Amino acid sequence: MLTTIQINALKPREKPYKVADGKGLYILVNPNGSLLWRVKFRFHGIEKKMALGRYPDVGLKEARQKRDEAREQLEGGVDPLAARILAKIEAEAAARTTFRVVTDEFIEKMEREGKAPATLKKMRWFRDELQPSIGHRPIAEISAHELLKALKRFERKEHFESAIRARSFSGRVFRYAVATLRAQHNPADILRGALITPKVKHHAALLEPAKVGELLRAIDGYGGKIETRIALQLAPHVYLRPGELRKAEWSEIDFDAAVWRVPAERTKMRKPHAVPLSTQVVTLLRELRAMGNLGSYLFPANSTFLKPICENTLNVALRRLGFTRDEMTSHGFRSIASTLLNESGLWHPDAIERSLAHRERDSVRAAYHRGAHWEERVRMAQWWSDYLCKLRDGAEIIRPKFGT
Known part of the structure; x- marks a missing residue:
């Protein structure tokens, strides 16, 4: 098994070469002097290799820990390399699927379904008002606490009706995200009753x-x-x-x-x-x-x-x-x-x-x-x-x- 002293003493050669640590873990020494951790394993009889990071960014102890995690996945019948690729794809998709992106898509859907221009204008207004708080956040990661904090901004300005309408609008966006498999839950549903209900004001009219x-x-x-x-x-x-x-x-x-x-x-x-x-x-x-x-x-x-x-x-x-x-x-x-x-x-x-x-x-x-x-x-x-x-x-x- 390798030691930190041995790794630091490794010198580059004309061609890349490997130095084994154990249980499939090895370090690849490149001609340019870079030291890269790799782990090899077999899944359904096929040999595969998976990168674990660059030394010294990933130390010896951490590299062994990552190797052990990969071996645990193998024992559970999971291909660690495929699992990593899938996790990366999901993370990238989540980063691109922000509240703003999903909201824009939802509003476009409403426009195609024939909603009135005034309704669409209100939706865009709520979208812009929520942008500073949660617009940049992956929609699947937004919690009820985070949404409540965003809605409380309306209440602090005593815009109680706007707060309630913003909760309703965000709820529709979250439901759309759930329906399109980009979120698991709708935090707006949890917040029913959490906001101040304003006194109802009817349109003024002379009725006598x-x-x-x-x-x-x-x-x-x-x-x-x-x-x-x-x-x-x-x-x-x-x-x-x-x-x-x-x-x-x-x-x-x-x-x-x-x-x-x-x-x-x-x-x-x-x-x-x-x-x-x-x-x-x-x-x-x-x-x-x-x-x-x-x-x-x-x-x-x-x-x-x-x-x-x-x-x-x-x-x-x-x-x-x-x-x-x-x-x-x-x-x-x-x-x-x-x-x-x-x-x-x-x-x-x-x-x-x-x-x-x-x-x-x-x-x-x-x-x-x-x-x-x-x-x-x-x-x-x-x-x-x-x-x-x-x-x-x-x-x-x-x-x-x-x-x-």
């Missing part, structure tokens, strides 16, 4: 009929851009989501059929949504059309007709009219419609839900009602517009007719 009348009168007197005034006038009648309204295109409006067809890619539920148009809405749309704005958008931006108005335009207009964010928001028009239509007791709840384009949780029920209530919705649209006009003019307050 008399107050709604005041709002409608104020909108009619809006002195800003005409397109903005018409958008505000349309909002309570069609009660679309703000993004669906402001990004509306003329190709969606069928004047002959009196229908507004919102394409699936612009709806929250990723399903096409048809809105029956009352005579009041058609009149407003014809007024808007007569303005002759260029481009495809009903409500083009100030700077270019190639883009719609920004998401804050209607809320800013409501502030100019004197309504605070705690009183009324552009999303609040949907709350007004939902509340007062239900309180009227005149319409089937499913017809109201369909008009609001809410998701039907029961898939069987959703399939059954897909084409249902259209005629009722047409009647309801005209009744609702007539009722709004009466509120605007200061007359007729809804009295619930739940027995009807």
Whole structure:
């Protein structure tokens, strides 16, 4: 068996030569003077050699330890050389499979599946926010403690809702990693209930009929851009989501059929949504059309007709009219419609839900009602517009007719 003194005394020759230590371990002396540890073994009758490192980086004691580990693998029926190659491949793959890499791939998948641009934008925002903490880390190595520390950064800024949404988003990324065999577990699942739950804030809206009348009168007197005034006038009648309204295109409006067809890619539920148009809405749309704005958008931006108005335009207009964010928001028009239509007791709840384009949780029920209530919705649209006009003019307050 070799000693350290003997190894240090080895001199290079014209050709490489071996000096044995024992049990397959030897040191290879190269002409350039390098000393390399090797171990030879037989696996299924085939002789193999495995490098153990360079001397003196790997000392005699460590080389013997590595040899013994290889022999233990052999006794267990494992090829130590193949095991090392596989471990190296897995380590390299893990190093390349960082949270950022998997997240980018997941977002690309969501984009291919038709998720809304706004949804993809939020995903990228969460990805960028998590990048400094865990973006560079191999996703399979991220622990629940590490993820929790990253999420607590949101809480320290009192962004409690963002913290919860970031946990949910990271959970979806981890589930994707598990499904694609790049992680063994989802640490986000363990953290359910670990974050502060913020108090739920509903979209501000004026729900008293008399107050709604005041709002409608104020909108009619809006002195800003005409397109903005018409958008505000349309909002309570069609009660679309703000993004669906402001990004509306003329190709969606069928004047002959009196229908507004919102394409699936612009709806929250990723399903096409048809809105029956009352005579009041058609009149407003014809007024808007007569303005002759260029481009495809009903409500083009100030700077270019190639883009719609920004998401804050209607809320800013409501502030100019004197309504605070705690009183009324552009999303609040949907709350007004939902509340007062239900309180009227005149319409089937499913017809109201369909008009609001809410998701039907029961898939069987959703399939059954897909084409249902259209005629009722047409009647309801005209009744609702007539009722709004009466509120605007200061007359007729809804009295619930739940027995009807």
